[in-house]
Amino acid sequence: MYAPKPAVTQSRLTSTRNRRLWILSIVWVAVYFASLFSPPLLDDADATHAQAAATMARTGDYVTLYVNGIRYLEKAALPYWLAAADYRIFGFNSFATHLPLALGVGLLAALAYRWAKHAISQTAGFYAALATLTTTGVFLFTRIFIPEVLLSVFLCAALYCMLRGLETSRKGYFYGMWAALALAVMTKGLIGLVFPLGAAGVYLAITGEWRRWREFRVVTGGLLFLAIAAPWHILAGLRNTGGMNGHGFFWFYFINEHVLRFLGKRYPKDYNKLPGYLFWVLHLVWLFPWSLFLPVAVLDLWRNRKDYLRPKTFANQTMLLCGIYAALVLVFFSISTNQEYYTFPAYLPILLLITLSLARRESNVLRGRMMSAAHIVFAAIGFLIAGALFYGLWSSRHLPFEPSIGDLLAHRAVGNYTLSMSHFFDLTGASFAALRLPAALAMLAFAFGPAVAWNLRLHRRNTAGLAVIAFTMALFFIAAHIALVRFGSMLSCSQLADTANDLVATRRIEPNYQLMLYGDQSYGSSVIFYTDHRALLVNGRSSSLIFGSTFPDAPHIFLNSQDLLHTWGTGVRHLLFVPSDQHEEVEKLLGGHYVLLKETSGNSLITDRPLN
Known part of the structure; x- marks a missing residue:
């Protein structure tokens, strides 16, 4: 038995809280804000998604996403709206692109603090926020422009609002839940509904709280949800019709990107699926170092399973809901096609399970x-x-x-x-x-x-x-x-883009040159972003631009090797980006008839005539 702790004064509690908030703020600034200024945008998803947001900012079209002039219909719009707004304020750079992600991490940590503090104590809130900021997966998967951290904020906010609404019967929390669900859908599609509603349904069935369904403001809350989520989807559907086989946005976005992706039949089939053992084991890495304490949470859940099945405290309600939600996300993506970061939305619930157990059970001998x-x-x-x-x-x-x-x-x-x-x-x-x-x-x-x-x-x-x-x-x-x-x-191939921009600035090449990429646009997507030039793709009709290229008004940007030979050295100047693994093929094709402008990390930028 431990001796009872002396009473803690309110001033001391406030001092402790302020000190911990300062610690959390310093960690966020040092790890997430300070890293916004470098490196430049990376090739593949990072710069590809940035292109879509940059096109929004430049054209003012906030309905249809475009990448290299081609419709990019597989993503929800909210993350790109945020990045486009940043571009209008801070310019087209890495800082503006990744700022929403860094702010998303801060919001996720703030939600963790508030949730765990209300469930257990100020110490639990500190643990939860600190774990959120220092978990490997949270850091690793916010280095590139993907929406998972923003999705996690909205999904977990919806779950928190539901629990608080059930606790207090305040309608504001339920309306907050519906708004958060709508923002989640606007961030990454229908999984913004599937995960929280699925977890909530199981939770309400287990606890018997389903009898309070009227408190959820289903009609008025549903109208609020539609008011936020429906307009963009409707406009995107009306403006993007007549693609491949007569399909438009509605088929591609809802059927192809949701249903067929889950079944592993998405077109085009360009996604990997991790082996089962690797999928589960890697989560110990993504949640490191806090995954080391996962046995504490598992044992806590098992030993107190009867209390969680009929939870009477907010802490037990949190443990039950987080356990259901995390299990749903993990099992869903173990069945579906997946990427390493797809289960990001399960990180905070798992961290809450761990840190709440740590805060409640530190004095327990076992x-x-x-x-x-x-x-x-x-x-x-x-x-x-x-x-x-x-x-x-x-x-x-x-x-x-x-x-x-x-x-x-x-x-x-x-x-x-x-x-x-x-x-x-x-x-x-x-x-x-x-x-x-x-x-x-x-x-x-x-x-x-x-x-x-x-x-x-x-x-x-x-x-x-x-x-x-x-x-x-x-x-x-x-x-x-x-x-x-x-x-x-x-x-990143930003150095090659810098070379092209410098040559234009010094008038050694003409500003109206034609940019070309050999292979898929993702190989040199940072070149397109930093030069702000639409690129012709040589042997690059693949990946996520295939469907958008089937629309009647899509620009003719796809060339084959013979097209390259026919245009090389004619008309306006051509600049060709060559990935490192395509050098021999391009050298054989052009027969040495080019001028090397820059080579870095095996990638090169060449032109079809001498510099001015």
């Missing part, structure tokens, strides 16, 4: 041993990581520093990697020489942070120990971002 075991495992992992980094730094100590790591690794065909963490395989001795600063920071973080956290745990300073775990991850994320910047020349 649970205390499990927490200590998690600290020991974290210390062991930290020791191994620090040792590996030290070995890499020591083995590369005599190698020269190379600022452009992309030139070192161009021969490794990294563009063929499909998993987000595959670039760890590129950490050769030369790579460590180019990454000494981030590697040293990460080594120091893992060499000392886990050990200090374990020591604090041994002295029963649990809050301080968990905070040190979070600080360790924050420092590691800062190091990871520095490494990402060093990898920037390999992951």
Whole structure:
């Protein structure tokens, strides 16, 4: 038995709260806001989605998304509206593109704090927010312009409003739920309804709260939902008809992108599905380091399962709803086609399960041993990581520093990697020489942070120990971002775009040149974004632009090899982007009749005539 704690004054509680809010703010600024300014937009999804938002900002068409002049009908509009608004304010750059994502992380952490604080205590809120800011998956999947973090905010806000509405019977919470559901649909389609309504249905059936269905304001709330979500969908459907086989937006967006994608029959079939074992195991990585405490939450759920089946407290209601919702998301995407980041919306509910258990059960003897075991495992992992980094730094100590790591690794065909963490395989001795600063920071973080956290745990300073775990991850994320910047020349072709822009500025090439890309537009999507030139795609009619290219008014941007030969050297100047793995093919096709403008990380920019 522990001696009862002395009463805590209100001023001390306020001081503690303010200190913790400052800590959370500093972590967000250091990890998420400071990283908005670099690197430049990455090729593939990052710059492709940015093109759609940039076209909105330039044309004022906020209904139909366009990428390289082709209709891009597979995405909901809200994330692109936010980025387009940023472009009008801050210009067309990486900061404006990723600002909504950074703000989304801040909102997700604020929601975690409010939810856990109301459920348990201020300490629980601090744990939940800190875990949200320092979870690997949250950091990793906000490096590119994808809407998952915004979707998570709206979905979890809807669930929170539902619970608070049931608790207080205030209609404002239920209207907030309907509004959040509409914004979720405007962020990523029908899953904005499927996940929260599915979880809510199971929860209401288990608890018997379904009898209160009238309180949900189904009619007026449904009208609010339609007022927010319906107008864009209707306008997009009316403005985009007559595509492939007579199909338009409604078929492509609702049937192809939702139903057929789930069944693995989406057109075109350009999505991977992770193997089952990898899908589940990787979540331990995405939720690291807080996944180490997952056994605490699982045992808590099992031991108190009767309390959760008929929850009488807001904390137990939260545990039940979060468990149902997280299970629904994970099982759904284990069946459907999936990408690594698709289960992002389950992160916050799982983190709430973990942190609420930590906050409630720290004094429990068995649970205390499990927490200590998690600290020991974290210390062991930290020791191994620090040792590996030290070995890499020591083995590369005599190698020269190379600022452009992309030139070192161009021969490794990294563009063929499909998993987000595959670039760890590129950490050769030369790579460590180019990454000494981030590697040293990460080594120091893992060499000392886990050990200090374990020591604090041994002295029963649990809050301080968990905070040190979070600080360790924050420092590691800062190091990871520095490494990402060093990898920037390999992951983004913005330097080639800069070369073209500089040549125009110095009048060495004409501003009305014709940009061309060899292969799919995603290979050089950052070139299109930063030059603001529509590109002709040579042998690149593939991927997400196929359906949009079937509309009668679609521009003729797709060429074959013979078309390239016929146009090369005629008419206006042509600039051709060549991916690293297509050099031999282009060299054979053009027979050396080109001028090399710039080569970086194996990618090159060539032109069909000498410079002015």
